[in-house]
Amino acid sequence: MIGYYVHHVGSGHLHRATALARVLDEPVTGLSSLPRPAAWAGDWVELERDDLTAETAGDTADGFLHWAPYGDPGLRRRMAAIAAWIGDADPALLVSDVSVEVALLARLHGVPVISVVLPGDRTDRAHQLGYAASRELVSFWPARAEGMVTGVGDRLHPLGGLSRFPLTEAPRRPSARRRVVVLNGRGGGGPTDAQLDEARRQTPAWEWEILGGSDGPWLADPFPSICDADVVLTHAGQNAIAEVAAARRPAVVVPADRPHDEQRTTAAVLAATHWPAVVEPVFPDTGWAERLDRAAALDGGAWAAWCDGRAAERFAEVVDRVVRELAAR
Incomplete structure (x- = not known):
């Protein structure tokens, strides 16, 4: 025992x-x-x-x-x-x-x-x-x-x-519009509704799905949505990063404030060691179309070294x- x-x-x-x-x-x-x-x-x-x-x-x-x-x-x-x-x-x-x-x-x-x-x-x-x-x-x-x-x-x-979920190497299902999925954590500190609205306004060619936080549902199984994303916008919590890695999806990572600089340390390592993530220290006000394009061009398969199951x-x-x-x- x-x-x-x-x-x-x-x-x-x-x-x-x-x-x-x-x-x-x-x-x-x-x-x-x-x-x-x-x-x-x-x-x-x-x-x-x-x-x-x-x-x-x-x-x-x-x-x-x-x-x-x-x-x-x-x-x-x-x-x-x-x-x-x-x-x-x-x-x-x-x-x-x-x-x-x-x-x-x-x-x-x-x-x-x-x-x-x-x-x-x-x-x-x-x-x-x-x-x-x-x-x-x-x-x-x-x-x-x-x-x-x-x-x-x-x-x-x-x-x-x-990750809670099995690894996937499957390509994203073809769609007329590219998709970004937003993962908000239970610990709070994610982007505000106004910040997400502005990011969506700047990216009319993208379809947005928001999970968690005040503006989206909390799904027991968010993995199908993650796997169906061209880019995942996420905080830098360990569970979120592991699930993005298991889905082999490129990410935009914006750390939330946590004690002992927990998420900011993770974000700094992701930025410094060439994982398939665009890392921003705070939620940006501008440049979202270019940022999502840059993230989508990254090879999500490189997450295999982070999460091998x-x-x-x-x-x-x-x-x-x-x-x-x-x-x-």
């Missing part, structure tokens, strides 16, 4: 947990403030939220903690629930995706931890403490995408992009190895 802590903000954490549970021989228990997903086959411990009462982290123990506000009832009960689950389940390992505090809690119970590392500047004391307490560190970008994170060193196992299996190999090593002791 292993546990998988799933952070409730964004969708990538849950996608990674689901992918691992699907290929791992060990049973996986999810621990999260998210409700149990319909497709989750194992046990699920729904935790109370720890961000409904406290407005700030308060005292962070001189920067060694990210979020442990004094007196928060949700925090106290969620940590107690995780501790109780550890006591009852006797897990072989816990994956933290991601929380320094949960990683430390598990480690202080004598449970080995594998921490998922996100892009960006992770040199702060809290991340460094969490990484030091972790048996292994994994990330979901390819090894050749250098510069995705600072503060980790050579302990990191880059596993490659992990084997990241979940490599994740499972790391987990299996740690479990075997500790069992042999």
Whole structure:
């Protein structure tokens, strides 16, 4: 039995947990403030939220903690629930995706931890403490995408992009008009309706489909739309980039603001290492016709080095190895 802590903000954490549970021989228990997903086959411990009462982290123990506000009832009960689950389940390992505090809690119970590392500047004391307490560190970008994170060193196992969807090499279906699909993330910070309206006004030869955000539907399966696009306009979240890569579609990437410069770091690496993406630091006001033409001319097949469809299996190999090593002791 292993546990998988799933952070409730964004969708990538849950996608990674689901992918691992699907290929791992060990049973996986999810621990999260998210409700149990319909497709989750194992046990699920729904935790109370720890961000409904406290407005700030308060005292962070001189920067060694990210979020442990004094007196928060949700925090106290969620940590107690995780501790109780550890006591009852006797897990072989816990994956933290991601929380320094949960990683430390598990480690202080004598449970080995594998921490998922996100892009960006992770040199702060809290991340460094969490990484030091972790048996292994994994990330979901390819090894050749250098510069995705600072503060980790050579302990990191880059596993490659992990998409929910199978790879496709199929060409886009012929159409009278070229199509751009906009992927808006759950975390917010995407283009405004007015910005998208102006981009559409500048590109009358293009058909636009907007997914997510305030102006479009949230699809459980956006992959057919992505695969049918000539260009995907997306933020720089790990899940979005992995799914664009799995569809082998060229992209225009505009990073959203996230803590630790997570998306801006990813966007900078995409721009510097010649992936099939036109990268803009902020959403441009002008030049959309030329920009989409430039992106459409890129070879989406070059995404194969980012996402080869084997990241979940490599994740499972790391987990299996740690479990075997500790069992042999």
